[in-house]
Amino acid sequence: MSTRNLARPVAPATLPWRRVTLYVLIACGAVALAAVAGPEWVVRVGAIVAIATGVVAAVLATRAFRALDHDHRRARGREVVEMERSHGDRLRQHRRDDAEVASTIREHLRRQGAENEHLRDRLGEAHEVIGQQQQSLTALDAERTELQRELRAKDDTITDLRTTVESQEVELSALLGDVDAAEIYTMPRRVRSAERAVAPDPSEPVDLATAQTAAQAVPPVEELRQQA
Numbered sequence: 001m002s003t004r005n006l007a008r009p010v011a012p013a014t015l016p017w018r019r020v021t022l023y024v025l026i027a028c029g030a031v032a033l034a035a036v037a038g039p040e041w042v043v044r045v046g047a048i049v050a051i052a053t054g055v056v057a058a059v060l061a062t063r064a065f066r067a068l069d070h071d072h073r074r075a076r077g078r079e080v081v082e083m084e085r086s087h088g089d090r091l092r093q094h095r096r097d098d099a100e101v102a103s104t105i106r107e108h109l110r111r112q113g114a115e116n117e118h119l120r121d122r123l124g125e126a127h128e129v130i131g132q133q134q135q136s137l138t139a140l141d142a143e144r145t146e147l148q149r150e151l152r153a154k155d156d157t158i159t160d161l162r163t164t165v166e167s168q169e170v171e172l173s174a175l176l177g178d179v180d181a182a183e184i185y186t187m188p189r190r191v192r193s194a195e196r197a198v199a200p201d202p203s204e205p206v207d208l209a210t211a212q213t214a215a216q217a218v219p220p221v222e223e224l225r226q227q228a
Helices: 012-036 039-181 189-198 208-215 221-227
Strands: none
Touching: 012 039
């Protein structure tokens, strides 16, 4: 019980019994004191009045105590009811708060589940994209290997062609040197016509096959000298 309830004044229902008991005690006490100064029978009457006053006071006090106890019980009952009502209100408020918290948690879990599902979908799509990119990378690696093989083959071909060109240039230089060092003789008309037919044009690039054909078509210098 709180201090406020302990300091509560006595209920109005107990005040009349207290007043009556006080009045009876005062009146009977005055009568008993007045009977002491009188004759013997008055003294006896005063004693009887005093005893009766004590009995009446005891009865009134008992009733006052019962009324006070009843008021106390009733006040205590009201206090208990108020406490129970307040406790019930607090419990209901706690239940409402718990329900709101539970609803908030369920909503959060629902949103979290939806977000997790969305993330799983995106993760699956990312795995698919990664798989496709890996396949593309594998195809590009195979294509790069094939291109490197073709490039090496072309490099080998270019090297062979360069070697062939160099050897043919050496042969051509040797042939041109022999032609420059040879003596000039009068050739038959037929040989001149053939020489003019196979002689290369200085302004045009020299073809090795054409030069070889020209060298084969022109008779050696010794043969021309004998024919002359």
